Amino acid sequence: MDFRVGLFDATFVPLGFIILLSYQLFLYFRVRYAPMRTVIGVNHLARRHWVESMMKDNDKNNILAVQTLRNTTMGAHFNTTEPLLGARDPTLRCIKFIIRMVCFLLSVLTFMKSVRYINHVNFLINVPLQTLRCPPEYVSTVLAKGCNFHTVGIRAFYFVCPLFMWLLSPIAMLCSCTFLVPLLYYLDVSGLDQQ
Template sequence: MEKEILDYVLVPLGLVVMVSYHLWLLRQVLRRPSTTVIGINAGSRRLWVRAMMGDTGKNGILAVQTLRNNIMASTVLASTAIMLSSIIAVLMSSGGGDRFSIKFLSILMCFLGAFLLNVQSIRYYSHASMLINVPTSRSEDFKDAVTADYVCRTVNRGSYFWSLGLHAFYISFPLFLWIFGPIPMFLSSLVLVFLLYFLDVAADVATVFTSAPQDQLELV
């Protein structure tokens, strides 16, 4: 009975802690991007894309190889997520009680979300690998030339989905420890948020935002 009470108290509290942190992180990315690693990297990628598209003949191979490495990283995470989802589905089908079914279902949904997010990341990186070598100069014969800003948004979208998929993997750890009880789950949630803060928050670097205001970041 006491364990059930802890489940009803500590587990929702741990989830609230993780959700609150990610809502705060989203607010920081939207309003003060230069204080977050996500925002700084987005500004750096914007400059990188413009540099690559400035001389496609010289930088084309480098740009495609870099995007291919990102595709491989997303593919590894997507493959891992779907493999773990399959294992958890087998464990759920073998039984184990309603309580374990809820715990396994939570982990399963987390990994399925990570899989879908990484698939979307692969999608955008694949588009960018072709777009980044398209000439940006406009002429009468090529009026619909791709702009560097559009390619920047495509590359950044791929990175945003990759970051979300990676965070889904992080969240799966407290959910996995929930199998061993609500106390490990709650404590791991606190430790996770503490570690993510140091991984996601960075010093104020305004120099990377030469093409956009420092207090704004275009996410789409």
């Protein structure tokens, strides 16, 4: 029985990770070469136009810009707790725990980077164009970096779900990965056709 459980872990867990990694590679190329077909690409374009409009009429929009960026930053500030569920093999339990902690650490670090970039935008967006000589394209690029780090942080939380399922069984982990990919695809597709 233990040999079969070890074989399932050695087979189904890497297969689940390959499924998730394959989807992330697909999404990367879709964002890069057909950005308007993804939510990420549409959001990048919308944020670029938003920054330009905020900076164009800075006297009227400065409070709106800061409040919007503050609300965006607050999305990256939340704490999670996770229970430690037991596994039979202490080594495997340790590996599962380390992988989950790495996922959480990656999420926290990317959220911190997101907050950092968005805080930079808070200052850049309210400086008059004539004073700073900083084009709106630069400000929107900094905002896009912050939002990209936020997206990576959210993805790290999504990937923790299959890791929790792995505590139950490698088959549950594989099923969770298989379920997660269509869910992510549904969340990532913009519904706009590439023109």
